[in-house]
Amino acid sequence: MTGVDEDFERDVDGSYDASARIVDPGGDEDERRLEVALRPKRLADFPGQPRVRDQLGLLLEAARRRQRPPDHVLLSGPPGLGKTSLAMIIAAELEQPIRITSGPAIQHAGDLAAILSSLAEGEVLFLDEIHRMARPAEEMLYLAMEDFRVDVVVGKGPGATAIPLELPPFTVVGATTRAGLLPAPLRDRFGFTGHLDFYATADLAAILTRNATLLRIDSTAQGIDEIAGRSRGTPRIANRLLRRVRDYAQVHGKDVVDLGAARAALALFDVDESGLDRLDRAVLDALCRRFGGGPVGLSTLAVAVGEEPDTVETVAEPYLVREGYLVRTPRGRAASALAWKHLGLTAPATAVGAIPLPLTDEADSRFGD
Template structure:
């Protein structure tokens, strides 16, 4: 491993030996709650739930993890399985499109197994209804035959713990949501928490990064550990290829990948620019805005808008999307007159 002379601003570039990290995501995932950075309230609640289940020699209650992408829902599911000492089965809502798909998974579970279903709100309705009985009574009813001759055969299941993860908890039907014994709402990370994430990741990736560079990356990571780790790797790659380091490497790498000082990327700025330049700051309807930037309206609504609203660059009104004064300042533009669009919400 090589190191530049000034250790206060140096990013140490890895040797070929340290380049043997083959599974980045797996390597960076914490293995227990003590290693997990941030989400203190959720960690304390999960620890209590697991300790109580262990003391009573039973499976932990069903757990629903809700929150935006990249905050650690899958990682927490793996930690619950690890700390409870039970195997983990991973599936996803889009993969369970029939009740038979869910029945096949549930009937093969061993006692105490953890079943993790990502994007659980995207399961088929028939599978959701089967899941109600499975979560409550650990059994399912399988229909054999059709019409008047159809017969319901009850099938007992091994006790298991379901962990559901969702980015849109409002889409879960109330009967399913109520059957979870514990619901955790994950929040966006503060900058100092992301700095801790980056310090841990740099240690695992055999990097040494100065505090000013860590703070710069954390400030552009949109409050999301997954983004912070991804940006760290891009900075590492830039430092390695261009034989540079420190804050200069951070600025150059993130400029190359279109990530500005607030964490806005190309699509974020395209949306803001369209609202400001083409629609005089808004209001503008979602469909019109999506067409103007060449993206699907669902992408704008679920990927771009939440962050722009959270950082105060965009507001949603009954007439459409409106850019704030901060958006005009951030893009260095001057407001001239209000827009007249916004009739296609």
């Protein structure tokens, strides 16, 4: 993978050619260098996700032996687990350039046609947040992925003419945090679908140890383990916390990320021993103290914590549900006995995990939406 000293210019269609490099046009040079340094360059260096890694390795090796572009790849999973890194790795393994764009940037079929018509043979097209692409562009992508052809419509009304445009073989790598929002015709055109799961603490510790070396951060195993255990199974969060603990250690004259620095820094940034942050604890606190453990509607809960419903649903809920602090029922959100315990409160006998709440929708939530 080449360096990041070159300047990158965005094409008129909104995409840009990363040529197997990661680029953040909105960040400064130091941030771009940092991102490049921390991202693995090859599939063998990618930590965690052994199932997806082995499946992708087989797919890419078979494509290399056939000397043909591999099938289109769809990567799904929560944010921060490495979907963009895997897309970059696919391009690097194939020794092909990569064109990067995102679903929200493609709002018209013409936007997608401009990108597709500029692709070279074997090039990788990475579509981040592919589920947010406009419907006309989706329908054009169907034909491009299956037949490597797009129909460009010239004119309007009865005099409109569709001109077929042949495309060289290429590979689409789509990334989505909400695979259920992809229409079935688009989802079925991907030859390989990989779902990324949250990382084990040991895998995160290995990632942090590697990244601390790359960033020239002195660290101890205890400090690294403390950060890994509070990173919610997400490498992006782990890397962010590592930098904040480094900042704390440097400001307080330690220059070593050890157990004491990790605990003090994470306490300062409101990350508790279980990895819950301010928003997580606010949601649990509102559920338990204001609504007696629920069930309570999402909108009511969001108002209680001063956030938008989408923020509560997409940022806080996934981790709270996965760790057993929160239960989503047809009647609303309910706090489990574990949530009461985490807040230092005594759980009522009706709390989830003590005596199960009725999960049917026979009655409305006690607190409406």
